[in-house]
Amino acid sequence: xxxxxxxxxxxxxxxxxxxxxxxxxxxxxxxxxxxxxxxxxxxxxxxxxxxxxxxxxxxxxxxxxxxxxxxxxxxxxxxxxxxxxxxxxxxxxxxxxxxxxxxxxxxxxxxxxxxxxxxxxxxxxxxxxxxxxxxxxxxxxxxxxxxxxxxxxxxxxxxxxxxxxxxxxxxxxxxxxxxxxxxxxxxxxxxxxxxxxxxxxxxxxxxxxxxxxxxxxxxxxxxxxxxxxxxxxxxxxxxxxxxxxxxxxxxxxxxxxxxxxxxxxxxxxxxxxxxxxxxxxxxxxxxxxxxxxxxxxx
Numbered sequence: 001x002x003x004x005x006x007x008x009x010x011x012x013x014x015x016x017x018x019x020x021x022x023x024x025x026x027x028x029x030x031x032x033x034x035x036x037x038x039x040x041x042x043x044x045x046x047x048x049x050x051x052x053x054x055x056x057x058x059x060x061x062x063x064x065x066x067x068x069x070x071x072x073x074x075x076x077x078x079x080x081x082x083x084x085x086x087x088x089x090x091x092x093x094x095x096x097x098x099x100x101x102x103x104x105x106x107x108x109x110x111x112x113x114x115x116x117x118x119x120x121x122x123x124x125x126x127x128x129x130x131x132x133x134x135x136x137x138x139x140x141x142x143x144x145x146x147x148x149x150x151x152x153x154x155x156x157x158x159x160x161x162x163x164x165x166x167x168x169x170x171x172x173x174x175x176x177x178x179x180x181x182x183x184x185x186x187x188x189x190x191x192x193x194x195x196x197x198x199x200x201x202x203x204x205x206x207x208x209x210x211x212x213x214x215x216x217x218x219x220x221x222x223x224x225x226x227x228x229x230x231x232x233x234x235x236x237x238x239x240x241x242x243x244x245x246x247x248x249x250x251x252x253x254x255x256x257x258x259x260x261x262x263x264x265x266x267x268x269x270x271x272x273x274x275x276x277x278x279x280x281x282x283x284x285x286x287x288x289x290x291x292x293x294x295x296x297x298x
Contacts, residue, residue, distance in 0.1 A: 009295065010084035014064060014093075015057045017295050021288035022258050023056045024049040025265025025281040026146055029170060030153025032272030036162030040274060047104050048156045051117050052149045054101035059124035059145065061094040066128050074189060112155035120148040139186075143179035147171045163272065165215040170268050173208025177201055177264070181257045187249040198243050201257060202236040205264055209233070212271065220273040228270060228282060232263035255292040259285055 027048035031040055064071065064080050065087065072081040079085040098121065105117035123145045132138040150171050154161055161167055180201045187193050209229040213219055239256040243249055262285050269278030 007084055010079035010082070012295050014061060014079045014085055014090065016060050018255060018288055018292040019060070019258060020053055020056065021284045021291070022262050022265075023053045023149070024284075025262055025269070026149035026174065027052045027153030027156070028274065028277045028281065029265050029268040029272065030150040030155075030167065031157045032153075032269050032274035032277065033163040033167035033170060034154040034157040034159070034161045036273065040157075040277065044108070044156050044158075045277075047108055047113075048153045051101045051104050051113075051156075052120075052152060054097045054104075055117065055120055055124060056149075058094050058097040058101065058121075059128060061090050061097070062125070062128040063132075065090055065094065108156055110156060110158060112158075113152065116148060116152040116155045120145060120152060123148060139179040139182035140175075142182045143175035143177070146178045147175040150174055163216065166212045166272070169208065169211045169215055173204060173212070173264070174261075177204045177208070177261065180204060181254065181261070184243075184249055184257065185254045188251060188254065191248065193243050193247065193249050195244075198240045201260075202233050202240060205229075205233045205236055205260065209264070209267060212268065216271060219271050221270040221275055221278075224270040224275070224278065225267050228263050228278070229267040232260045232267065235263065236260040252292070255289070259288060262288065 028040075028045065031045065031048060064078060068080050068087065071078045076082060080087060080090060102114070102117055102121070105114045108114075123141055127138065127141040127145065131141045150167075154167055180197060183194060183197055184201070209225075209232075213225065219225065235256060239253050239260070242256075243253055262281055266278045266282040269275075269281060
């Protein structure tokens with residue numbers, strides 16, 4: 001009887017399944033800048049992606065747990081206030097995903113990997129336990145979470161980082177872009193839209209891509225980098241124009257900005273000479289857009 005009443009969709013909504021498509025590109029980009037064309041070991045790639053995805057899931061679950069009372073009033077259809085997922089089960093999944101992520105980080109045998117995983121978990125926890133309610137610190141801490149995910153990929157690769165400057169500029173770009181995305185997403189449940197902010201995400205993408213390109217001594221796959229990078233900026237400009245025309249922010253806007261992030265990651269992978277990984281991340285975008293139509297993404 002219990003199995004018959006089990007529903008999968010609320011659990012997928014709890015972990016924001018569409019958003020998970022955007023996670024693997026962060027550590028893979030970090031690995032690509034660290035490796036500089038060297039073969040990326042599949043085992044390390046799987047480990048880096050697993051740690052990032054599991055900690056991202058843990059953060060989303062903790063977010064809903066901390067917002068339980070608010071969601072009861074404003075978003076009663078969410079998995080926890082609706083009763084489709086119990087609070088106890090959510091806590092159990094949070095602990096499980098966190099422990100497995102840290103266990104994988106420890107199993108790599110690299111202190112730097114475990115250190116970055118712990119730092120990432122700290123930023124995730126700080127955001128959900130209070131920083132998200134602070135106007136500037138909340139979005140910045142969210143950006144730092146994604147920036148740490150990029151650095152996690154570089155840490156797990158090991159050895160000297162070949163493209164150090166491009167890596168740092170890529171991390172800065174991701175941090176700022178995610179911080180701005182978070183500020184825009186805050187208006188999903190508020191009237192109007194942040195008129196002084198909505199043009200900053202596409203500008204951040206353009207400037208970040210340009211700076212990374214200029215910092216590369218011998219950029220690889222330049223035409224792929226330019227094509228996908230331009231696509232990411234165009235996608236974000238389209239979102240911005242829709243917000244201005246509509247006069248408010250809706251969930252598909254945030255989904256579009258997340259899609260632009262995936263293209264940014266793909267561009268970083270191309271210029272870091274990780275072509276196959278870049279193609280895979282770009283190819284995930286249509287699946288992200290398909291899933292986001294059915295499952296809440298933000």
